[in-house]
Amino acid sequence: MTLLPLLLFVLPVLGMITVSLISDRKTAAIAALLISVVSFADICWKMAGFDPSGGFQYVFDQWWVEQLGISFAIGIDGLGMIMLLLTNLLVPLIIFSSFDRQIKSHKAYYGLIFFMQAALNGVFTSMDGFLFYVFWELALIPIWFICLLWGGSDRVRITLKFFIYTLSGSLVMLVAIIWLYLQTPAPHDFSLQSFYDLSLTASQQSWVFWAFFLAFAIKIPVFPLHTWQPDTYTDAPSQGTMLLSGIMLKMGLYGILRWMIPVVPQAVQQWGMLAVFLAAIGIVYASAMAIAQTDFKRMAAYASMAHVGLIAAGLFTLNLQALQGGVFQMVSHGITAVGLFFIADILQDKLKSNEMNDMGGLANSSRSFSLLFMVILLGSVALPLTGSFVGEFLLLGGIFAFNSWLSLIAGLSVILGAVYMLRAYNKIALGENTVAEAAFGKLTANEKILLIVISVLIIGTGIYPMPLLKIAEPSIVNILHHAGVNPI
Amino acid sequence: MKNLIWLIPILPLAGFIINGIGNKALSRGVSGWLASLTVLGSFILSALAFNSLADSNAVISVDGYQWFSAGNFNLEFGFLIDHLSIVMLLVITGVGFLIHVYSIGYMSHEPDYARYFAYLNLFVFFMLLLVMGSSYVVMFVGWEGVGLCSYLLIGFWFKNQEYNAAARKAFIMNRIGDLGFLLGMFLILVNFGSLQYDTVFEAAKNMPSGAPVLTAIALLLFVGATGKSAQIPLYTWLPDAMAGPTPVSALIHAATMVTAGIYMIIRSNVLYVMAPFASQIVAVIGAVTAIFAALIAIKQNDIKKVLAYSTVSQLGYMFVALGVGAFSTALFHVVTHAFFKALLFLCAGSVIHGMGGEQDIRKMGGLKKSLPVTHFTFLIGTLAISGVPPFAGFFSKDEILAQTWIHNPLLFTVLAVTSVLTAVYMFRLYFVTFYGDFRGTHHQQENLHESPSSMTIPLMVLAVLATVGGFIGLPELFHGPHLLSEFLAPVTAYADAYISGSASHAFEMNMIIISIVVLALIIAFTRSYYVKRNNIPETDSQTEGFSLLLSNKFYVDEIYRAVVTRPMDVLSRFGYNWIEKGFIDRIVNSMGLLTNGTSGMLRLTQSGNIGFYLFAMVLGIVVLIALKLVI
C-alpha cells in the first residue's frame, strides 16, 4: 500500500501551513494558487495512470478504530475521479478569482479554502461510512467560517440558519449510517462494501432512503428544502459562493450515487418517481424565482438551484443516460457556476452592488466583459457546443425514457433559463447607463484571464466531452448493477 | 472532395474567430472582405461538391467523431452532403456571399464593423452545420446556433433597449420551439436508438403508417419548425426581428435561417409521409399563417415590416406544400424565395440607406428617379413574389398551388386568396414607395442618393436570379425538365412513391391564365389607387375598423403579453413574495423560533440559587432510588 493517495490531504495541509506563514497578501495568494495547481496536477497525474474500468484504485485502507470497525479507507473510482477533477480544478480557479480583491486576514481565508479542499477530497474518496460522515461534516466547518467572517451584512443570522439546516439533515444521515452499521454481520464495520452487501427489507430500505434523502436533498438543495441556499449564496463572499455552488452541493448528488442508490436500490425504485417529481417541480419553481429577482447574485443562486434540480431528477431515474449526464453536468455546472458568480463578484467589486436595475450598458465600457459574460451565460442556458448541453441532453433524454411528461416539465428550464438569463444580460450589459458604465471601467488582466479560462473550459467540454464520460461510465454501470438495474 | 467538406463550415468559423479577436486591430476593409471571402470560399467548395454529386450521384458522408455517448445513446458529429443539403449549401453560401458584400457598403458608417462581420460569419457557420449535419443532433447544434446569432444580430445596436427586447423575444420564442425539437429527438432516440438520418428513416419505413409514435415525433419536430420558421403560434418574433440591420433581415430572417424548419421537414420527409395526421396539421397551420400574415401585411407602413409579414406568409406557403407531400416543391419555393426576398430586403435596405434611416413608407414616395437601380431591382422582386410569369416566384408558387389543388381544394382556396393579397400588398408597397411625390423632409431630399456599387451589384445579381431562378423547375406543361425535383429525387424518393399525382395540363393552363389576368387587374388597381389618385396610407390615428385591427396585427402581441408574459412575471413575483418568503421559508424560520421560545422558557429553571440546585439534585437521587426499588 502506497501513501500516494494521501497526497489528496497532504497538499492542502501544506497549503494551509504555507499561507499561514506568508503575511503579504499578494505573495500568499500566489503561493496558494501554486499549491492548488500542484494538487490539480496531482489529480491529472493520478488520472494518467487510471483505469476507468478497474474499480477502486489508489486505495489506502488502514484501521482507524478497529474495535468499532471504523477504517480510514479511501480510494478512487471513475465517479470519484470526476469529482476530484472537479474539486481540484475549481479550487485554483476560485483562489485565482480572489487575486484582485482586498481580502482581509488572508491567511485564514486561504487556509480555510485549503481546509475545504481537503475535506471535499475526503468526501469524494471515502470508502467507509463513518469516514464519509466525518468528512461530510468537516466540509461544513470551513465554509461556515468563510461565510461568517467574510460575508455580507446579515451574515450571522444567515450562516446560523445554513449551518443548523444542513447539520440537522446530516444528523439524520448519521443515524441511518449507524443503523446500517448495526445491520452488517458481526463484527460490524462501516465499509462501503459491507453496506453494499446488506440485504434489507423494503420497509427498512424506505426509512434509510428518506434519512439519506433528507441529508442530500438539503445539501443539493431540492425543493422545498432549499431556503437556506439563496440567502447564503447572496451573503457569502464570492469565493465562498463558488465553493458552495461549484463543489459543495455536488456532495449531495455524489452521496445519492455512492451511498444511496447501491445501498437501498429497492427504495430508490419505489420512491424514485416521487423524488423525480419533486425535483422537476423544483426546477420550474426555482426558474420562476429566478425570473422574479433583480439582484444578479440571487438570480444566479436560483438558477443554480434549477440546474442542480435537473441533475437530482436525473439521478433518481436509475437510467444510465441520465446518470452519465448527471455526472457530466456536475462538472459543467461547476464550471459555469464559478463563472457566473465570478461575474457577480466583478459587478459587486466595480459597482458595489448586484442590483440589476441600476446597471446597463456595460458592453459600452468593456467589450471583453460582455463577450465573456455571454459565453458563460450560454453555458448556463445549455446552448449546443457548451458543456452543459451535453449534460442536459443526456439528463433530459434519460428522464424522457423514464417518463416523458416529467421531461417536459423539467425541459421547461430550457425556456425559462433563457428568459431570466437573457433578461439579466439585457439589463447588465446592454442599453445605456452612463453612471454604471463609468463606474465599471475595464476588466483587469487577472479577471480577463480567469473569464477566458472558464470560457475555454465551457466550450472545450462541450466540443469534446468523451474523455470525461469514458472515465465515469464503468463506475456508473457498476452502481446500476448494484441497484439491480440493467444499464442500456 | 471528401476531405475538403470540413472546410465548408470551418472557413466562416475562421472568419468569425479572426474578426472576433482582431476586432480593433483589423482595418475596416480587411474585416469586411475577409468575412465575405470566407463565405465565397465556402461557396466555391459547395459548388465543387455539387459538381461531384451531380457527376457521380453518390452522397458524400463524412464520419466525424463520436461526440458523446451513454449506453445506447450514441451521438456522432458527422456531415452528410446529399442532394438536399447541397441545394441549401449553395443558397446559403451564394446568397450569403452577396449579402456580405452588400453589408460592406451598407454598414460603412458603422463604428462596430468587425463585430458585425464576426456575427455574420458565425451565423453562416451555424447555418452550414444545420444543413450539413448527418444527424438530428448536429442539425440541432446549428439550429440553436443560428438562433443565438439571430439574437446577437437583432440586438446588434445594443444601446437601444427596444432592439434588445426584440432580440430576446426572438431567442425565447425559438427556444420554445427548440424544446419541442429536443423532445422530438428524445422520442426518436428512445424508439430508434439513433439520431443518424439513415438509421432513423430505415427504421421508420418498417413501421405502420400513421403509428402514434411517428405522429408524435412529427408533431414535436414541427413545434420546433414553428419556432424557427415563424409559423402560428410562434411567429410574432419575426416582424420584431426587423430591428436588426437590414442585410441581417435579408440573410437570416428571409433567405436562410427561417427556412430551416422547411429544410428539417424535407429532411424528415419519410417521417412525415408516415404520419398523415401530422402532415395535415402542418398544411393547415401553414395555410392559416399564410393568409393571416398576408392580411396583416396589407396595413403595415414600415417597409421592413411589410416584407417581414410577407416572409411569414411565404413560409406558410412552403409549409402547405410540405403538408401535402410536395417536398421538392417546397424546396423550390425556398430557393426562389431566397432570391427574391433577399433582393427585396436589400432593396429596402438601399432605400433606407438613401433616406438616412427612414423606414416609414408614408414619408417616402417618388424615389424612382433618385434610386434608379434600386427601383428597377425592387420592381423585379415585386413581380417575382407576386407570381408574374416568367419570374422565379411564378413557377414555384404555381407549383405549390397545383399540388395543393390535387390534395386539398379547401387549402387551395386559402392559398389562392393569399396570392391575391400578396400581389396587393407588394404593389401597394412598390407604388407608395417609388411613385408619387416625395413626402420626406427637405434634408432627406437633398441627401437622397443611390447606394454605392458594393450594394447595387448584389442587387443586380439577385435580380437576375429572381428573374431566371424559376427555370430550374419548369412545370410539366412546358415539357421542360423539372431540374430541381429530378435532382432531389433520391432524397424524396420514398415520399414520392407514397404521395403521387400531378395536376392536369388543362388545370395548369387555366391557372396560369387566370393568375395573369388577376395580377394584371391588381397592378392596374393599385396603380390607379396609389399613383393616379395619390392615396397615401392614412396616419395611425385615422385608422379605424378592420384596418385598425390589421394595422395592429390582430393584437396578437398584446394577447401574448396578457396571457403569457405578464402572468409569468406576476406569478413569479407572487411566488417569491408569498410562497417562497411567506410560506416555505417561514416554516423553516419558525422551527428556529420554536426552539428559541422553548429554551427561553426552560432557562428560567436556572435560577442561580445553589440551594435550589442541591435540592433538585437530592430530589433526583431520591426519585431514581425510588424507581429502582419499585421496578
Place this chain on the structure above:
Amino acid sequence: MELSGLNNYLLLASVLFVIGVMGVLFRRNAIIVFACIELMLNAVNLLLVAFSSAHNDPGGQVMVFFIMAVAAAEVAVGLAILVMAYRNIKSVDISMLNNLKW
C-alpha cells in the same frame, strides 16, 4: 462481626448521612455546607468499613482510603474556591452566589 451488630452501624451511618444532606440543603453558610459534605462522605466511609469487616473483605477499606484522599483534595479545591468567593463578595453565604444562571 455479627450481622445484628451491623445494623447499628447502618443506622448510625444513615443518620449521619441524612444530617449531612439536611445541612447541605438548608444551611446557607458555605463552610457549614462543606462540613456537611464531609459528614456525608464519612458516613459512607463508615458503611464501607462496616461492610468490609462483616464480609471479611479488605477491599472496602482500600476504598475508604481512596475516598479520604479524594475528599482531602476536594476540600483543598473547595476551600480555595471559597476563599476566592469570599474575597469577591465578602461573604460565604451561598445564596449570594447566584450569578451562574441563564
